[in-house]
Amino acid sequence: MCAAPSAPPARSWDADPILVVDHLSMRFGGLIAVNDVSFRAGRGDVTAVIGPNGAGKTTVFNCITGFYKPTAGRLALNHGGPATAVELDAVTAAGESWTRTGKGAVYLLERLPDHRVASWAKVARTFQNIRLFSGMTVLENLLVAQHMSLSETGLLSPAALLGLPSWQRKQKGAVDRAVYWLEKTHLIQRADDPAGDLSYGDQRRLEIARAMCTGPVLLCLDEPAAGLNPRESAALNELLLSIRAEHATSVLLIEHDMSVVMEISDHVVVLEYGGKIADGTPDEVRHDPRVIASYLGVEDEEEAVAEAAATKALSAEANP
């Protein structure tokens, strides 16, 4: 008797996406940097966007974080739970940038001003080149990051000017959050040192601490492992895995370091020449002929298929 074909495995990113990227395109004059890219990032997942230099990774990030307004496409960020197709179509057709949904709210990032992407949609990011306030102390960097939420009630509001308990509670909350993230990133001993005095690896972790202090639902990291030595890279992996395990923050990262990508990602999206060429678990992507061709520079796709089959056979031999 033939066994019934097994159902395809449930994908966390399809079942409960925090981010739905739909037909995203970005042109700079005649250059198409991102061409009709669609993918989902699962809630609570670490999703990596990889690809060769110039593939369009940073441009995708810049569209998600509000630095660029895409030429076309929709970027829906779901708070609470996934918006239904009807809810999404309704907010799109109404020309709104967000709406409440049955499960929480959905934000159309391409329609929000970049500061609202951070403060309303709660998307935080770090940059390929570190952008800390190097003359400020480590602690001050984390307090400045929380300025938006502190100033929601108005820095010159009566509560702030009179030092009312509500204001003091907010300020204490900001310091407590900063101390919590300094402990998580093993930087608490350096709290009063200028950020510019930290080693490169410590500065990278401070950037992540600063982003986490804003309470993001989606943390976007642009090449967090760039320039790190193996020990610093291992500390970064540990930090990102603990963010995934202990906080309601989903992580989207661009990374060239495949050891980081394969170790910590739940889902990998591969771009090449502005288009998506693969999308799946790290294992699926590792064995994908197009990805192998792209990374090994194999010209002939048949050769890449043979390469993928050989890799699979080798790993089956190693793990019978």
Ligand SMILES: Nc1ncnc2c1ncn2[C@@H]1O[C@H](COP(=O)(O)OP(=O)(O)OP(=O)(O)O)[C@@H](O)[C@H]1O
């Ligand atoms: N502001 C811009 N103006 C014009 N062209 C741009 C701009 N930003 C990116 N590009 C171009 O878009 C293409 C994709 O660039 P992008 O930086 O997104 O790639 P990437 O995959 O992040 O590359 P890398 O890994 O080298 O950072 C490149 O050809 C780049 O030159």
